[in-house]
Amino acid sequence: MISPFIVNDRNLFLSRFPAAQVNRSLQAWDSADEYLINHIEEQGLINANTKVAIFNDAFGALTTNFCHSGSDNAEVVCINDSYISSQGISYNIEQNSLDDSNITQLNSLDALPNDIDVILYKIPKSKAMLIEQLIQIKQSVNDNCIFIAADRAKEIHSATLKVFEKYLGTTKTSLAVKKARLVFCQFDCHINNKQVNHSPFPTIWTITHKSTNDSPSRELSISNHANVYAREKLDIGARYFIENLPQVAANSKVIDLGCGNGVIGLTVLANQPEAHVQFIDESTMAIASAEQNIKTNLPESIENCEFILNDSLTDIEGGSVDLILCNPPFHQNTATTDHIAWQMFKDSHRVLKKGGELRIIGNRQLAYHIKLQRLFGNETLIASNNKFVTHSAIKK
16 A cells, blocks of 8 residues: 655655555554654754654654755664565655665664664564663663654553653653654663663573474573564464474475574474574564574574575575475554465465475464465365464465
8 A cells, every 4th residue: 555645745655565465454654653753843853963763663654754855954873673664664765766865774783873863763562672672772872862752642551651761761741643642751860770771681581392203302592582572481372383393304495484583493403403494584683583592502503594584585486495384473563464474375385395385373263274275275274272273285
């Protein structure tokens, strides 16, 4: 869906990314973006010498408004954990024929510049990611920096505001406009104790791996960055999926698609050290976590692994893989949608060899078996319980 985004007489046309996904009902910006840009303009906070940091701009609604447009150009850094968001920003800049020579994109693990004047912050869905980014901001910027956050009003709770108070300082909110609200923080000098400034991430916990061969059980140490699901223990979906993984032959080419912390691919390698596994995710923190978990637990297998930041299976060679394992997400930012799963299934069909298998797990109500049957012409129920189902589809 191409969304006209008209703010301060500037007419932009923004798309969610990838543009070819079946997500026509979802627009690429929200009222919080509009509110934030209008506030910046009304208060005259940006000028030619201003250095701006934009966090979590999903598809460029904020960033595109600060591309070169005249004498008031600011120097802008845009920080995202999401590869899809980063690509979406670049796509929308190009589609609107904008000059982005004043824009620098950083990922979530890059160091922040220490000379930022204004921070425009879209509040992430994950509380852990919110805490991690606020700690990073507090450690990096000076106390005179202007900080303004934005989100839909229904997502800003008293508990959210307490997090801002704890990690940054005095916090106030705006009135709601079009169901969006702004959050203003003043950096307090007294917030400098180790407990507040020390990041709790990555978290580390252990799981017991029960080998499918005659090898004894062993403990695996799992590291998780802030924006990776299941930061404190193995989630019940992954646990059930591990119980229903296929036997993998030596030299098989396997993809852990949407790998998160990589625990599925790690299990495959623990069972079959001669497999070749590609860990693919769109989250910078997920890929970093997966790579660390292989290095920690199976350093001898690192040569058999690739860690790829990607939008699903874009540019992966067709007909090249024996097995794809996937727990598809059904959210993109705050939107509930199945278009990501649909893209993953279509990409998997293209990338698998003939006779190759896609094995997935999902919540029962998502009815993924219908999509698999439509794409592959076959589908087998491997296992089910009252919450999850595991399906298999073979490329004919």
